Amino acid sequence: MSYLNKVRILQIGIVLIFVLSLVYFFFYNQVGIKLSHSNMSQLSEHLRNLGWTGKWIGMALILLQTFFPFIPFVLVAGTNVAIFGIEWGFIVNYAMSCLGAVVSFFIARYYGHAWVEKKLQKFPLVSQFSERMDKHGFVYVLLGRLIPILPSSAINFAAGLTRIRFHQFLWGTLIGKLPIVFLESMIAHDLFHFHKYKGRLLLLLVVFVALIVIGSSIKKVLTSSRK
Numbered sequence: 001m002s003y004l005n006k007v008r009i010l011q012i013g014i015v016l017i018f019v020l021s022l023v024y025f026f027f028y029n030q031v032g033i034k035l036s037h038s039n040m041s042q043l044s045e046h047l048r049n050l051g052w053t054g055k056w057i058g059m060a061l062i063l064l065q066t067f068f069p070f071i072p073f074v075l076v077a078g079t080n081v082a083i084f085g086i087e088w089g090f091i092v093n094y095a096m097s098c099l100g101a102v103v104s105f106f107i108a109r110y111y112g113h114a115w116v117e118k119k120l121q122k123f124p125l126v127s128q129f130s131e132r133m134d135k136h137g138f139v140y141v142l143l144g145r146l147i148p149i150l151p152s153s154a155i156n157f158a159a160g161l162t163r164i165r166f167h168q169f170l171w172g173t174l175i176g177k178l179p180i181v182f183l184e185s186m187i188a189h190d191l192f193h194f195h196k197y198k199g200r201l202l203l204l205l206v207v208f209v210a211l212i213v214i215g216s217s218i219k220k221v222l223t224s225s226r227k
Helices: 003-028 030-036 040-049 052-067 073-084 086-111 113-120 124-135 137-146 152-161 166-192 194-224
Strands: none
Touching (some): 040 052, 052 073, 052 152, 073 086, 073 166, 086 166, 113 152, 124 137, 124 152, 137 152, 137 166, 166 194
């Protein structure tokens, strides 16, 4: 067995151990079960009570959300804002979200290419968006981050299947995620302090809805044209 094959097996083993650990924690550990059945206020309170362990869990939740997008981002983003405060909470949300995107990209490109390709074939919109990323990598990664055309996780995995260069994906992600993660972190923060910031919260929600409307319009354009 060659050295590269041994390294790849080791890397796959580490990923499997990580995933199995998460499954055990959230489905068989009492603390994890309690956290997974909590709303944003309850979750943040549980994690605060755990001290630094809770902070590490909050960071891990953002990374986990990258692979399991059915977990609302605003839930875990708000949890970290409540634990770390708005400034550090945003930094944690942004850093871990970008890290999760990079990990997903490399998994799709080097380890789960066939599996990811098979899954994404069921979604024509993803395939059409991937074609555009293949030709205009940075622009479409940036666009996909700024406007909710596709789930962030779909962009991560789809990009890994294209010929986009990693630095294009990275810069598109770093720049594109900055305003949207800030927006979602601020929305989560103002939800916690609704009576104090309800005016600003309304404005932030209007911006967020406007982005969704724009994203829906772009989806229609993508699905109505082949190229």
